[in-house]
Every structure is written in structure tokens, then in C-alpha cells.
Amino acid sequence: MDSNHKSLPDGTCEYHRPPADDSNSDSQSYYDKHDTVFGRILRGELPAITLAESTRLLAIQDLKPRAPLHALIIPKGFVGSVFDVTGDDQEWMEEMKSMALDLVQAQHPQAFAKGDYRLCFHIPPFNSVNHLHLHVLAPASTMGIYYKYVKYLPGTRWCIEMDEVMTRLQQHMSPVPYQRPPMCPPQTQDMTAAAATTIPNQAKSSSCQSEEKEKDSC
Structure with missing residues (x-):
């Protein structure tokens, strides 16, 4: 499988360089909304630690990896949680x-050949950051018992497989088979602005309404 995404060397901890905010782009102010x-x-x-990047997505290493590969893929356009994904988002979800x-x-x-990996989202109020992020874990068989059978176990109230979300959207259903918690209001941002940005040359811990703590990701 050939990759269409920019990849960076493993273990490279750096500051992401956002596109310049000029008269032809509102990309910088776009990020300011996050x-x-x-x-x-x-x-x-x-x-x-940046693992891959496209115009609409950024993949970084989890601060506390629970598998040899534990990436977080986030949309550059703000999407609060899996509850906020709609049928109009299927294109960038496929890219994700x-x-x-x-x-x-x-x-x-x-x-990869054995299917020994997990691609999953946490469902509010069990998410840690109020910005949609896909957990990519591989090999899943190496995960500790708690993480394999509890925290990152799809099919539970707190965790759902990406494929299930995409199937539900294709069938014109809500992305998750649960009601949105009242403390987690809809949070979305137009993703079209992210598609207009360019890839840089260089490469919260909270429930829905609790205070966010600032910390480095490396």
C-alpha cells in the first residue's frame, strides 16, 4: 500500500508549524478556534511527536503509549467528539x-497483515480531550490487560470502532448508538478551511466541561 501522507522520522519531537496567516488564507485564525x-x-x-500529516489531518504519538504504536489522528478542523461527526464528514473520515x-x-x-490493530474513538463523557482523535494501536495483542479488555475495547459504552462509525454514517444513522450526554453540547467547525491549508515543511485531560490541564505531548 503506497502512502499519500507525509511521514516524519520516529521519535522526532518538534513544534508544529502552522501555515502563515496572510491575505489569502485564514488558516492561522482557523487554528485559534481550537x-x-x-x-x-x-x-x-x-x-x-508527529508521525504523519496531510492538509486535513495530523497524526501524533500519544503522550503515554499503550502499544508499540499508539498514534492519535486529529482533524485540523475542530470536531468536538465522535458525536459531532456527520454524513458530510465521510471523505475525511476515509482519509483518517x-x-x-x-x-x-x-x-x-x-x-497489519494479521489485523492485529485497533482503530477506535472514545465516546463522551469517557473521552480525555474534547477534540476528536482516533486511537491507532498496534500490535493490539501486546497491550496490557486493562487497555486491551477495558479502556480500548470497542463495543462498549465508552469505546467504538472506526468502522462501526463509518458504517452507521453510510446508513444515514447517528455515528454512535447512544444519546449524547447533556454535558457535551455539539462542537464542530467547517473542515473546508483545513483543506485549503498547506503541509508545513517542518515538522487534556478532561471530560466535556471540566477544566483542561496544559501539558506537553512528548
């Missing part, structure tokens, strides 16, 4: 899945 730790990473205020599979295949080809 009031989360991921927004700070996108704006270059916090460092992160493609980026995830590219990472698994590149770093753990045997796990």
Missing part, C-alpha cells in the same frame, strides 16, 4: 482511516 491541547499543538505552542492503516503497515507490517 481551545484544547490539540489546538495548542496545531498552533505550535506545544511540542509533539487510510492514514491510520498506512502507519500500522509502515511500522508493524506483521500486525
